[in-house]
Amino acid sequence: MPFLDRQRFARIVSPSDPDRAAPGFRLAYHATITAGLAAMFADTWPGLPPMVDHAMMWTTIVAWGVLVLEFALRLWVAPSARHADSVSDVRMRVHYITGPRGFIDFLAVLALPTGWVFGTEHTDANLFCILWSLKLFRYSTGLTVLLSVIRNERTALLSVLTTFAVVLLLSSTLAYIFEREGQPDTFGSIPSAMWWAIVTLTTTGYGDATPATLWGRSLAGIVMVCGLAVFALMTGILANGFAQELRRRDFLRTWDLVARVPYFRDVGAAVIAEVVRMLRPQEVRPNTILFRRGETGQAMYFIVSGEIEMGLRPRPIRLSDGNFFGEMALISGSDRSATATATRRTLLLSLDVADFRDLAARRPELLKAIHEEAEKRRLINAGAMAAAAPKD
Secondary structure, three states, X not given: OHHHXXXXXXXXXXXXXXXXXXXXXXXXXXXXXXXXXHHHHHHOOOOOOHXXXXXXXXXXXXXXXXXXXXXXXXXXXXXXXXXXXXXXHHHHHHHHHHOHHHHHHHHHHHHHHHHHHHOOXXXXXXXXXXXXXHHHHOOOHHHHHHHHHHHHOHHHXXXXXXXXXXXXXXXXXHHHHHXXXXXXXXXXXHHHHHHHHHHHHOOOOOOOOOOOOHHHHHHHHHHHHHHHHHHHHHHHHHHHHXXXXXXXXXXXXXXXXXXXXXXXXXXOHHHHHHHHOOOEEEEEOOOOEEEOOOOEOOEEEEEEEOOEEXXXXXXXXXXXXXXXXXXXXXXXXXXXXXXXXXXXXXXXEEEEHHHHHHHXXXXXXHHHHHHHHHHHHHXXXXXXXXXXXXXX
């Protein structure tokens, strides 16, 4: 049955698939988790009216029911991710449940029933629903990128954490030596002094433990500076790794989009690598006007998927997958000769005028091919316009 198309449902629940129903599913997914967590938080508020408390309880139950259905759906479509025909449906479903995302989904399903069994009160039972917050990782690109950065930069981060640990141990030991006689309750042991060292290293400064001796205060100043240096170094490593990972992902995504445009299939990997760094993916909705007749040309566009209507006179033309447009205004420097409108949801690759001129200087053969294709299309359009013109 078309309604039970497992492949279609697999695309809908995928984090990155462009299926039309996927955004609606993601919206319902996040709305369910948000409503459930909001109900859990509100239920801890003392003195709620019975009607509100009852509504919060049912909101939590309904959210749990939706998450159970979502888990069943993901379990059903799990075999769609198989890479070999020899892998059975059962094995793919076991692979999903034992994976990190499937295991989190499974914990989310068990959260509320576990609270009913082990929670001493109604409110305590709902507290187990905090596990639902882990499901937000599934569609969070930023968190996924951060995990990749930590994995890629683990050697450098481990070196910084080792430095932090060494400074922590040294400062705790010295603080114990300097302050144990004057403040035995706070610095009477190295583990007790570690609390002061952590607070000082992180520059939090609660003030509940402060050195009183000259040597202790001198140590505190050095520990503060070391803490600033360690965390500045860690921040720099993460920021640089985050930027590199985003650039890498954007490059790979753009490369995949460029490879889908027929015009670039035969230009060679070296040219594609150069073009990918200049092209910018752009998704437009139906009836979106990209530019109007008479405007100054700022970019040209390649159509990855979708359709663009060029408002030429006397009859507009429509361009689909693989075509490009907007190049004449960049080549000749003249104003736009037509209005470009998306007739349906369209994925484009845009090339800015500055990058276009840079590419023309470094890859004149590519510019020549674009010019030849544009001239060929102009002649076809001119012939079509002449044929459509009224005859005397």
